[in-house]
Amino acid sequence: MGVRSSKTVDPVVSRRYSSESEAMLVVRRRPHMVNGGGFVVSNSKQQVVFTVEGCGVLGTKDKLVLKNGDGDDLLLIRKMGGMVQALNMVHKKWEGFGYDKEGTEKLLFTLKDPKESCLVHHGLIKILVHGKPKISTCNVYNNNYVQIKGSFAEKDCNIMDSDGRNIAQVKIEKEMEEMVGNKKDLYNIIVKANVDQAFIVGVIAILDYIHGESTIC
Secondary structure, eight states: OOHHHOOOOOOOOOOOGGOOOOOEEEEEOOOSSSSTTEEEOOOSSOOOOEEEEEEHHSSTEEEEEEEEESEEEEEEEEEEHHHHHHOOSSSEEEEEEOTTTOOOOEEEEEEEEOOOHHHHTTEEEEEEETTOOSSSOOOOSSSTTEEEEEETTTTEEEOOOOOOOOOEEEEEOOOOOOHSSOOEEEEEEOOTTOOHHHHHHHHHHHHHHHTTTTTTO
């Protein structure tokens, strides 16, 4: 069992996808017969709890879909296009949309990543969570921001809240790495108690695409 916590973290997608205990999730790349096929996320009971579909399934580049274990759409994630975005090589913008009760898209978060070289060299990535109140107007990392620090390519990074507390971690155990031989094919996401796991997996999906892994064709 994971460590229990009494602290509640506001959900981004839905509180339905948070747990009272720390959760160990396993990310497994789909077979290589489909480029851009995405990945599957399982829990400690080996039950599929999320799937991410990439361009090999969707037939469209710069677009991702996160589904729950029942196959219901939770997030539509897409990279902004247009001439201005194409010229802006410093910040590539991704947006994650959820759905209201009527099925209408609702913007939930925006991710702007730094240059690719910064990503490789453990740069800091910021995620703006929309619809959350700001507790400070003088602190750029107020409570509507989430930050990623470390190297996703090496499967060694942390997702932190605005106070610098870890809410999730991407890692690969030495035994697992020796077994699969490729960090891209099988790794873990450790999500803290009361944190929205669907949101965390949505963020991981974008990092996967940026690094040219399972979701990109």
